[in-house]
Structure formats: structure tokens, C-alpha cells
Amino acid sequence: MTKRPASPLLFSGSDWNFATLSRTYEAIETIALEELQLDVYPNQIEIISSEQMLDAYSSVGMPLMYQHWSFGKRFVFEDHLYRKGLRGLAYELVINSNPCISYLMEENTMAIQALVTAHAAFGHNHFFKNNYLFRQWTDANAILGYMEFAKKYVTKCEERHGTAAVEEILDSAHAIMDQGVFRYRRPPRLSSEKERERARERLEYEEQTYNDLWRTLPSSTDASDEDGASKAERDAAERKKALNLPEENLLYFLEKNSLILEPWQREILRIVRVIAQYFYPQRQTKVMNEGCATFVHYFIMNRLYDQGKINEGTMLEVLQSHSNVVFQPDFDDPRFSGINPYALGFALMQDIERIATEPTAEDRDWFPDLAGSGDWRATLIDAWANHRDESFILQYLSPALIRKFRLFLLSDRAGDNFCEVTSIHNERGYEAVRTALARNYETGANLPDIQVVDVDLLGNRHLRLAHYIKNGVLLEEEKRDATLRHVRRLWGYDVSLAGVDAATGETRYERSTAQLSE
Amino acid sequence: MPNFIDRRLNPKDKSLGNRRRFLRRAHEELKRVVKERIRAGKIADVDAEQGVPMPARGTDEPTFQPARTSGQRQYILPGNKEFTPGDRIPKPGGGAGGAGSRAGRGQAEDDFQFVLSREEVLDLFFEDLELPDMIKLSLKETVSYKPRRAGFATSGAPTNINVGRTMRNSYGRRIALHRPRRGDIEALAKEIATLEATPPAPGSGQRLEELHGELERLERRRRRIPYVDPVDIRYNRFEPQPLPNANAVMFCLMDVSSSMGEREKDLAKRFFVLLHLFLKRRYDRIDIVFIRHTDEAREVDEDTFFYSTQSGGTVVSTALEEMQRIIEERYPARDWNIYAAQASDGDNIAGDSERCSSLLNGPLMRLCQYYAYVEIIDERETEIFGATDNGTSLWRAYRTVNEAWPNFQMTRIARPADIYPVFRKLFARQPTTQQRK
Incomplete structure (x- = not known):
């Protein structure tokens, strides 16, 4: 028009x-x-x-x-x-x-x-x-097509295997959805038909070129002079290596290695895992x-x-609606429910513009490269492309902004009946406040770190998980046990979870599904 | 240029399937709640929507969650006013420390209600009554309507176009707007043709031009004013009209002497609720009359009926007399369909049972469409009494009534599942009542 x-x-x-x-x-x-x-x-x-x-x-x-x-x-x-x-x-x-x-x-x-x-x-x-997180870890072109496939697939499974059976698998998969993402290594791409074909061809080639002769080669020399105990250790190391353990992605591990799952159940785990992975960058x-x-x-x-x-x-x-969105109530306000991401994010972006165009002496100390450069557009474009919350706050949270929000750092130790104000918005506190705020936004650090550490596939098939305890934060026991039951359902054999202190290596608790009453 | 898509007309209730799955999941819990409601609420309320608290059991979604009460945490909070480093703030009640408003979601999820539709409530209610599916369906059905002609409308389905009315409008409009008639145009065309055929005479060229202009004007006008315009079209309008239903009154009679405990009253209530549902299907208006009796009978409201106890002996006939009195006073049998349901544990004072049967055999059964008697017995007694005709004096006396009147039903119930058979006969009769209409 x-x-x-x-x-x-x-x-x-x-x-x-x-x-x-x-x-x-x-x-x-x-x-x-x-x-x-x-x-x-x-x-x-x-x-x-x-x-x-x-x-x-x-x-x-x-x-x-x-x-x-x-x-x-x-x-x-x-x-x-x-x-x-x-x-x-x-x-x-x-x-x-x-x-x-x-x-x-x-x-x-x-x-x-x-x-x-x-x-x-x-x-x-x-x-x-x-x-970069979205570019590397999600596939915007494929997601809608994939969701359509997922929806149809689940419906088909419900028709074929009954709603109850599908629901059971989904319940269990949802329980460990947070542990169903790759945090540190790049997830495998949604494989297209062509890639799957290629994988199959490669396997066929390996089968064709298999030569029994290789098996007869004597194993390396140090194999002979070991006693029983270290042999078991070596076995363990070998089988961990074969299964790519430790594995942080429980859903992926179960999908690939569970002995009791039918192919359609594996596919459903995969669907849940793909969705979890898709949303992971948004959380960060x-x-x-x-x-x-x-x-x-x-x-x-x-x-x-x-x-x-x-x-x-x-x-x-527009302004009325905008200011509602970026409203940040104080901590003692009844409306307070944590730091408003809109308020903090918007303030950070605006602050970058301010530092670039009208820097103060303090800004020149803190951001020598950025202050007064005048080119806030390029800085923002670059920051949006190359940071996540944690690194962005660590990089760009300025003292001026800390003062504006009047941020302060409160330490809470279980056992004490008080919280202590450790730092406030003053010269000595800026660094501490900034680091602590950044850490609060590190999703990986705030989700419980639970990994598959060992499983004896040839023995009793007991699946061992480890929870690496950070700062002494344990798990809610009731929910932990209920979730373990879900893992057991997917694994089919006993599962145990050991709480290992990440700093000291000391085991704080151990819980096995064998101990749980059904 | 973006791609704008208007999705507002897409089918709604995309999440209906999810809702159904959720209800099934929470089934046990919901059933318990609905049962409680029915026990506590009014008989007529069963047939409506119900708000129920969000069921927690069976619908929690466990995940690995950090425990609030362990470890060290660092909170960053905005809006510092008076704190300096080193200040200590006591934790509120040893709870979650600094983040006072962390409660949020967890709590909110517990204390809200969601609304079960009428259908869902009835499904849960019917569940252990063991009703046949057909009957569940006919109970859940709402009032039926019949379309009735009701004038004309400007919109509707093409099949409902009223041609006569449409053409009348079209004709009126054509006259009002001076739509040239075909005859006029043809006459004009003819004149042009004759003029063109004759050799040119002085002045005829100008005449021809005028005629051409006139013809063109008429044809343009004709094109502009259509023969049938959308504004002319009228549709037959239909109005749904509820099928005529008569009134019914339902008498609930119950023995409230101390021998009737909670269990007995609960069973009786379910029985009354079911009868009410059956009746509601067939009648526009239902009055419910509650008569309770010990050694004397009185009409009471629903609350008193179910919840207050009264001590005294048991004289059943007083209730029947009271019912007869009320019928004469307020519910003449020619205007009302009278249904009666009586619940008792079978106790009666010696010699009164005969009087009951003679009352029923005499005036009452003639007035009633249907009379149901349920004797609520202990589950252990079912094996003794289940099959025999023997029983309390009231039971024996009612046996004679049962033989004489086809619209009298009696049964012993010990479990909810026993209730339905009492109604079977009522439904077997339904086709004949419908034919009579």
C-alpha cells in the first residue's frame, strides 16, 4: 500500500x-x-x-x-x-x-x-x-520440519503401542531433559537421509575389509606383568573408553546404549533430546x-x-508498555521476583551506547577500548553475535550500571541462620558483584552436573551416575529419588547416583535404585 | 515484505488432547474430589461444572533439583538502601535465605482450582455405578431442540434461500432504481435498425446519434443495477425450539433414625442423585421434595435431610402420609409427573409395614409414575439376603406391592454398583412413554 x-x-x-x-x-x-x-x-x-x-x-x-x-x-x-x-x-x-x-x-x-x-x-x-550459540547449536532451517516429524512420529507410536506406553517413555525422558543436552561438545547435527546412508556405507565397507589376521597380533607388552586388581582397573578404563564415558548427556547415553529400549523408544528419547538441545541456547x-x-x-x-x-x-x-517491561522492583519490594532480564539486558545495551558516546573518566579506566569510540552499533552487533549472558555481563557490566541498580552481593551458607552482605556497589565491590552476577547466569553451573561414569555391560549392568557437587549444593532428595526411578525405567537395570564433591573429590552420598521401594 | 498469516480462524482447542491426557493422569485424584463434592454438595449440582483443586499426586514431574537447604550460594539483588559489606541479615524462619520471594511457582501451583466440564464430572460420577454406555450417553445428552421456521434472515446457507422473498425484493429494487427493461432496450434497438435501413434523410443522422447515446446509457444503467443483488437475498430462518417437556416432582424419602449411618446416607444420596439425573433428562423442571422420618415425618431442606440426625423410633408410614399430603396440596397428579424414591435400612416398628403397603396399594401408587425403594444393607449381609425374598418386615410388605404394580421397584444395595439395576425398569419403560407423546 x-x-x-x-x-x-x-x-x-x-x-x-x-x-x-x-x-x-x-x-x-x-x-x-x-x-x-x-x-x-x-x-x-x-x-x-x-x-x-x-x-x-x-x-x-x-x-x-x-x-x-x-x-x-x-x-x-x-x-x-x-x-x-x-x-x-x-x-x-x-x-x-x-x-x-x-x-x-x-x-x-x-x-x-x-x-x-x-x-x-x-x-x-x-x-x-x-x-554464535544459536548458529552452532541449533538448526533454524530444520526445526519446523523436525517438529512436524516428531509430532507425527509420537502420534504414530501412540497408535501402534498405546498411549500409556508412549507416555511412560516421555515421562521418563522429560525427567532428565535438563541432563539431555551437550554442554561442552558440539551436538551431532540432525542427520539427513543422505548422511545416514553414508554411515551405513562406511559400516559395510568396514565389514568387507575385515581381516581376522589382525586379531592374532599379540597385545602390547605391558599386558602381561599386571596383577588382578589393576587388570580390573584397565578393563574399566577400556570399557569406559568404548562407551565414550564419562558422558554428560544422559538422554544421549540411554538412547544409544540402553539394552531394553525398542527402536521407537530410542527415537522418542532422541526427539526429547533434540528439543532440549534446541532450547538450551535460549536459556543461556x-x-x-x-x-x-x-x-x-x-x-x-x-x-x-x-x-x-x-x-x-x-x-x-509505547513508552508506557516499554517501561512496564523494563521495570525492576527492588529486592524488598513485594513484586520482586529476581532480576528482570528485560531490565538488565536493556540497561546493559544502553550503557554500551552511553560508554561509546559519552564516557566518563571511570568508563575510560574500565573500558579503554570501547569508551568514546562512538561506534556503539558495531560493538553491539559484535556483542550480540559473540557472547552469552555470562560472558556478556563479565565483559560489559559497568560500575555506573551497578550503582544504578544498586546491586549488592549476599552470601548464603546453609547452616548459618543469617545471610551476609559481602559486597555492595562501591569501588571495592564492583568486581565481586560483576563476577557473582555473571556466575548466576551460567546455566551450565546452575544445573546439577550429573554424568554417566561407569557401566558394566557384561556384568550386572549396573549404571553408575555421578553428581559433581558444586559449592555443597545437594539435590532435593524426594525428587532425586523419583528421577532416578525414571532413569532406571529407561535403563532397565539398577542405577545408582553418587554425589561427589567437585572440589575435594569426596563422596557425599550414594543412592541406588536398589534401595528405593517401588 | 513479510509473510502475514491470519491464524485466528484456525481450529481452537489445540490443547484438548493434552487436557484429556492430563485428566486421565489425574484420574484417581479427581474421582476422589468429585465424590467428595457429591457427598457434600446439593443433588442438583452434580449436573454442572465443578472447580477442583489441581491434583498433585500422579502429576508431578520430577527432575534433579538443587536442594535449597544445602550449600553456599551467592545472590545478587538490586535496590540496596542501607547495607554495607559485613552486614548480616537474619534468614526468615531458617528458609531460603536472601531471596525472600523465591517461593513463586511451586506454591501457586498447589492452591488453584481448575474447572471440570459437566461431561467430565458426570464421567467421574458414573464410573463405579456401572451404567451401560448407552445410558451414560443419554444421561449426558442435553435438552434436544427442533428447528422451527421463524421469519427470514439476511444471511444463511444457500440451501435456505427463500426464492419468493428474494425475487420480491429484487423486483422492488429494480422498479425503485429505474432499471431499464429489456423490452425498452429492444424497442430502441429496433428503431435504430429501421433508421439505419432507410436511406439517410435530413436530420436522421442526428436522430440516430441520439438513439445510440440513449441505448448506450440504458445498457450501462442495466449493467450497473443487477437483476438480483446480494441485498435482495433472503434466507429462511430457523430457530431451535426445545421439545416440550412436562414438569416432574421427585420425592426423596429417607429414614434418618440413628441406625442410618454415614455409609448408608452416602449410598442413599448417590441413589437420589442418579434418579435426579435421569429425570432431568426428561423434564424441563424438576422439583425435589425431601421428606425425612423417624417416628414422625417432616418435609425438610436438603441440608437437613442429609446432615442432621434425629433420634426416635421408626414409623415408615408417616413419611408416606406426608408425601400424600404434599401431593394433594402442591402437586396435582394431572400437572405433575410424580416420582418417589425411598431409602431405608429396613427397620420399621412392628405392625406399621402392613399400613405402608396398604397406603401404597391404595392411593399412592396410582399417583406415582414410578416408585423406587432401596434397602441399604451391610456388605456382609448381601450374601445372606442377596437372593432371597425374605427380609425385614418392610421388605416383605413391599414384596406384595412389587407384585401388584409394574412401576414399583425395590432392591437391596450394599455397594455403589448395586444402584443402577434399580433404574433399569424405568428405562425399559421409556420407549412407551415417548410413544404416548
């Missing part, structure tokens, strides 16, 4: 239609691409009703999802909160896929539609496309992702206003 020359406004009033939506989209796109130099996937914008938004909520934000009772539970829960007016729905939902799908709610006013278009279709979209970049999107929408809406394309009324509505 062409703009009427009489009025430069993109829209006025709160009603929207598809013409105003696309006109506004184009104006936003121009600013996003030309002034902010964002690089985005093609956008697909879908208008949905509140009910559909609730649907999307309960199926973890995916447009396609297999069916499971826990999603029903979540739906009932969200629906209840929404109906009671305890919680508003998000204005939008965005999916890391190519094309990037953003859901806009039909109830939004046009001002909000413009805001969320800038926020989701450009802010989040740019982040998804450029951040909550602050940055929201910060990036909030900064982008704030910039774009202000530019639109400067250009005279939106009027004061719209801008006021």
Missing part, C-alpha cells in the same frame, strides 16, 4: 488491519536494516487469538508439538492465571526458525503491534540468526536476547517518532 502524501503518519488510532501492519513493517524494516544494520531471517508474522497464545505457551512455545499430559497441566495452569487476571499474556511469541515466525496477539493495539514487530521480528530475529542468553530485542524496539520506535511517522499518543502508549 502506498503512503498518503497528506499525512506522514503510518497509522493513527488503536485499530489495526493488515494494510497498516505491512506499512508499519516496512518503515521498521528500513530503520532496522539501514540504521542498525541488523541481519535477519525472512519474517513470517502470524496473528493469533489469546486462546491460541495459551496453547502456544503450554507447548513450550512451539507451533507444533507432540501431545503429552504435562502440556495439558501447564495449559490449565496458565489458563487459570490468565482468567484470574493474575498474569497478562505476552504480546508476542517468536520462534527461532527460518523463516522466523512471530506471533502477534489480535487484542494488541496498533501501537503495540508496531512495538512487538520491532521487538520480535527484528530484535529477536537478529539475535537468533547471529548469536535470556538477558542478552531480551536486552537485544528491547534495545532494538526502543531505538526503532524512537526513530519512527523522530521521523514523524507515529504520533505522540502512539509514542506514549
Whole structure:
């Protein structure tokens, strides 16, 4: 639609239609691409009703999802909160896929539609496309296709094996979903048909070229002079090596090595694992992702206003909604529920702009490279691409911002009946506060570190897991036991979990499913 | 240019399958809650939506979670006002330390209710009553409607177009807007043709031009004003009309002497609820009258009926007399379908049972559509009494009524599953009642 020359406004009033939506989209796109130099996937914008938004909520934000009772539970829960007016729905939902799908709610006013278009279709979209975690660990091109496959596959399994059987596997897989991601090594790509074919060919080739002669070679010399005990040790080392142990991804290990699972059950484990892996980068970049999107929408809406394309009324509505989003209540406020990632992220991004353009002497000390460089756009683009929350905070949280939020560090030791304020926002405390905040955002460090350490496949098939205890944080016992039962169900034989202190190597507890009553 | 997709018209209830799975999962817990509700609530309330607390058992999703009460943690909190390093803050109640508002989700999930639809409630209610599926279905069915002609509408399905009405509108509009008739145009065309055929005369060229202009104008006008316009179209409108239903009154009679304990009352209540559901299916309006009796009978409200005890002997006939009195006073048999259900443990004072049977055989059974008597016995007694006709004096007396009247039903129940057979006969009769209508 062409703009009427009489009025430069993109829209006025709160009603929207598809013409105003696309006109506004184009104006936003121009600013996003030309002034902010964002690089985005093609956008697909879908208008949905509140009910559909609730649907999307309960199926973890995916447009396609297999069916499971826990999603029903979540739906009932969200629906209840929404109906009671305890919680508003998000204005939008965005999916890391190519094309990037953003859901806009039909109830939004046009001002909000413009805001969320800038926020989701450009802010989040740019982040998804450029951040290294998403680039390396998720596959935006394949995810929708994969989800469709997953949904159909689970339905097919339910038809063939019964809902109860499928539900059992899914329950157990969901229980260890947090332990179903690769944190340190790159996950295997979603293998396409072609790659699977190649793997099969390679195997065939190996079979053809097998030569029995190699087996007759004498083993290395040091094999002879060992006594029994170290032989067992060596055996253990050998079999750990054969199974690639220790393994941090429990779902992957069970999928590949469980002796009791049927092929379809393995495939379901794989589906759950792929989804867990897909969401893992989002958990690690909550602050940055929201910060990036909030900064982008704030910039774009202000530019639109400067250009005279939106009027004061719209801008006021935008600002009102924006300040709600980035509101950070104090710790003693009844509304406080942790640090608001939108507030922190947005403040960090804005601070970078400030340091680049109007640095203080302090900023020059802390950020010699960045301060006064004037090129905040490049810095932000670079930071969005190459950091996750932890490293980003460690790199860019400035003393000015610590003072602005009046952050302080509270140490809590189990056993003491008090908490101690260790550092506050002063010269001596900046470093400590920054490090501690960054560590709080390190997902890998905050999820319990549980790994498969040993299994004797030829003996009693006892699966040994180890929980590496950091800072003495143990597991909730009731839930731990219930989760272990789920692992046992997938493994088929006894499973034990040993709590090993990561610092001292001392074993703090040991729990085996043999001890648990069914 | 982005791809805009309007998803609002997509089918709703995408999560219905998930909801069903969740309900099945939480089944035992929900059943317990619904049963409790039925025990505590009003008879008529069973047939409605119910809010139930979120069941916790069977629906928890365990994961490995860090324990709050162990280890060392460091919290970063915003909004420091007065603290300096080294300050100590006492933990609230030895709980989760500095992050006072960490409670959040865990608690909220416990104390909220979600709403079971009427169907779901009934499913749970029927479960151990062992009703045949057919009957479950017909009980769950809501009032039936019959479409009735009700004037015309401007929108509707193409099959419902009312041609006469549409054409009348079209005709009126064509006249009002001066749509040129085909005859006029043809006459004009003819005139042009004759003029063109005759050799040109002075002034005829100009005339021809005028005529051409006029023809063109008429045809343009004709094109602009369609023969049938969407605004003309009328559809037959139908209105769903509920099928006529009569009124019914349901008498609940119960012995409340001390021999009736909690279990007996619960069974009796389920029996009454079921009868109420059956009746509600067939009648628009149902009144329920509660009559309780010991050695004297009184009409009471529902709460008193189920929850207050009264001491005294047991004279069953007083209840029947009270019922007869109420029928005469308020429910003339020609306007009301009268149903009665009586629950008792079979105790009666000596000599009164005969009076009961004569009351029933006399005026009462003539008035009632259906009379059901349930004798609630101990589970251990089922083996002794189950098959025989022998029993308490009341049972023996009612045997004679049972033989004389086809619409009298009696049975002994000890378990919820025994309740349904009492109604079997009621349903066997249904086809005939429908034919009569």
C-alpha cells in the first residue's frame, strides 16, 4: 500500500488491519536494516487469538508439538492465571526458525503491534540468526520440519503401542531433559537421509575389509606383568573408553546404549533430546536476547517518532508498555521476583551506547577500548553475535550500571541462620558483584552436573551416575529419588547416583535404585 | 515484505488432547474430589461444572533439583538502601535465605482450582455405578431442540434461500432504481435498425446519434443495477425450539433414625442423585421434595435431610402420609409427573409395614409414575439376603406391592454398583412413554 502524501503518519488510532501492519513493517524494516544494520531471517508474522497464545505457551512455545499430559497441566495452569487476571499474556511469541515466525496477539493495539514487530521480528530475529550459540547449536532451517516429524512420529507410536506406553517413555525422558543436552561438545547435527546412508556405507565397507589376521597380533607388552586388581582397573578404563564415558548427556547415553529400549523408544528419547538441545541456547542468553530485542524496539520506535511517522499518543502508549517491561522492583519490594532480564539486558545495551558516546573518566579506566569510540552499533552487533549472558555481563557490566541498580552481593551458607552482605556497589565491590552476577547466569553451573561414569555391560549392568557437587549444593532428595526411578525405567537395570564433591573429590552420598521401594 | 498469516480462524482447542491426557493422569485424584463434592454438595449440582483443586499426586514431574537447604550460594539483588559489606541479615524462619520471594511457582501451583466440564464430572460420577454406555450417553445428552421456521434472515446457507422473498425484493429494487427493461432496450434497438435501413434523410443522422447515446446509457444503467443483488437475498430462518417437556416432582424419602449411618446416607444420596439425573433428562423442571422420618415425618431442606440426625423410633408410614399430603396440596397428579424414591435400612416398628403397603396399594401408587425403594444393607449381609425374598418386615410388605404394580421397584444395595439395576425398569419403560407423546 502506498503512503498518503497528506499525512506522514503510518497509522493513527488503536485499530489495526493488515494494510497498516505491512506499512508499519516496512518503515521498521528500513530503520532496522539501514540504521542498525541488523541481519535477519525472512519474517513470517502470524496473528493469533489469546486462546491460541495459551496453547502456544503450554507447548513450550512451539507451533507444533507432540501431545503429552504435562502440556495439558501447564495449559490449565496458565489458563487459570490468565482468567484470574493474575498474569497478562505476552504480546508476542517468536520462534527461532527460518523463516522466523512471530506471533502477534489480535487484542494488541496498533501501537503495540508496531512495538512487538520491532521487538520480535527484528530484535529477536537478529539475535537468533547471529548469536554464535544459536548458529552452532541449533538448526533454524530444520526445526519446523523436525517438529512436524516428531509430532507425527509420537502420534504414530501412540497408535501402534498405546498411549500409556508412549507416555511412560516421555515421562521418563522429560525427567532428565535438563541432563539431555551437550554442554561442552558440539551436538551431532540432525542427520539427513543422505548422511545416514553414508554411515551405513562406511559400516559395510568396514565389514568387507575385515581381516581376522589382525586379531592374532599379540597385545602390547605391558599386558602381561599386571596383577588382578589393576587388570580390573584397565578393563574399566577400556570399557569406559568404548562407551565414550564419562558422558554428560544422559538422554544421549540411554538412547544409544540402553539394552531394553525398542527402536521407537530410542527415537522418542532422541526427539526429547533434540528439543532440549534446541532450547538450551535460549536459556543461556535470556538477558542478552531480551536486552537485544528491547534495545532494538526502543531505538526503532524512537526513530519512527523522530521521523514523524507515529504520533505522540502512539509514542506514549509505547513508552508506557516499554517501561512496564523494563521495570525492576527492588529486592524488598513485594513484586520482586529476581532480576528482570528485560531490565538488565536493556540497561546493559544502553550503557554500551552511553560508554561509546559519552564516557566518563571511570568508563575510560574500565573500558579503554570501547569508551568514546562512538561506534556503539558495531560493538553491539559484535556483542550480540559473540557472547552469552555470562560472558556478556563479565565483559560489559559497568560500575555506573551497578550503582544504578544498586546491586549488592549476599552470601548464603546453609547452616548459618543469617545471610551476609559481602559486597555492595562501591569501588571495592564492583568486581565481586560483576563476577557473582555473571556466575548466576551460567546455566551450565546452575544445573546439577550429573554424568554417566561407569557401566558394566557384561556384568550386572549396573549404571553408575555421578553428581559433581558444586559449592555443597545437594539435590532435593524426594525428587532425586523419583528421577532416578525414571532413569532406571529407561535403563532397565539398577542405577545408582553418587554425589561427589567437585572440589575435594569426596563422596557425599550414594543412592541406588536398589534401595528405593517401588 | 513479510509473510502475514491470519491464524485466528484456525481450529481452537489445540490443547484438548493434552487436557484429556492430563485428566486421565489425574484420574484417581479427581474421582476422589468429585465424590467428595457429591457427598457434600446439593443433588442438583452434580449436573454442572465443578472447580477442583489441581491434583498433585500422579502429576508431578520430577527432575534433579538443587536442594535449597544445602550449600553456599551467592545472590545478587538490586535496590540496596542501607547495607554495607559485613552486614548480616537474619534468614526468615531458617528458609531460603536472601531471596525472600523465591517461593513463586511451586506454591501457586498447589492452591488453584481448575474447572471440570459437566461431561467430565458426570464421567467421574458414573464410573463405579456401572451404567451401560448407552445410558451414560443419554444421561449426558442435553435438552434436544427442533428447528422451527421463524421469519427470514439476511444471511444463511444457500440451501435456505427463500426464492419468493428474494425475487420480491429484487423486483422492488429494480422498479425503485429505474432499471431499464429489456423490452425498452429492444424497442430502441429496433428503431435504430429501421433508421439505419432507410436511406439517410435530413436530420436522421442526428436522430440516430441520439438513439445510440440513449441505448448506450440504458445498457450501462442495466449493467450497473443487477437483476438480483446480494441485498435482495433472503434466507429462511430457523430457530431451535426445545421439545416440550412436562414438569416432574421427585420425592426423596429417607429414614434418618440413628441406625442410618454415614455409609448408608452416602449410598442413599448417590441413589437420589442418579434418579435426579435421569429425570432431568426428561423434564424441563424438576422439583425435589425431601421428606425425612423417624417416628414422625417432616418435609425438610436438603441440608437437613442429609446432615442432621434425629433420634426416635421408626414409623415408615408417616413419611408416606406426608408425601400424600404434599401431593394433594402442591402437586396435582394431572400437572405433575410424580416420582418417589425411598431409602431405608429396613427397620420399621412392628405392625406399621402392613399400613405402608396398604397406603401404597391404595392411593399412592396410582399417583406415582414410578416408585423406587432401596434397602441399604451391610456388605456382609448381601450374601445372606442377596437372593432371597425374605427380609425385614418392610421388605416383605413391599414384596406384595412389587407384585401388584409394574412401576414399583425395590432392591437391596450394599455397594455403589448395586444402584443402577434399580433404574433399569424405568428405562425399559421409556420407549412407551415417548410413544404416548
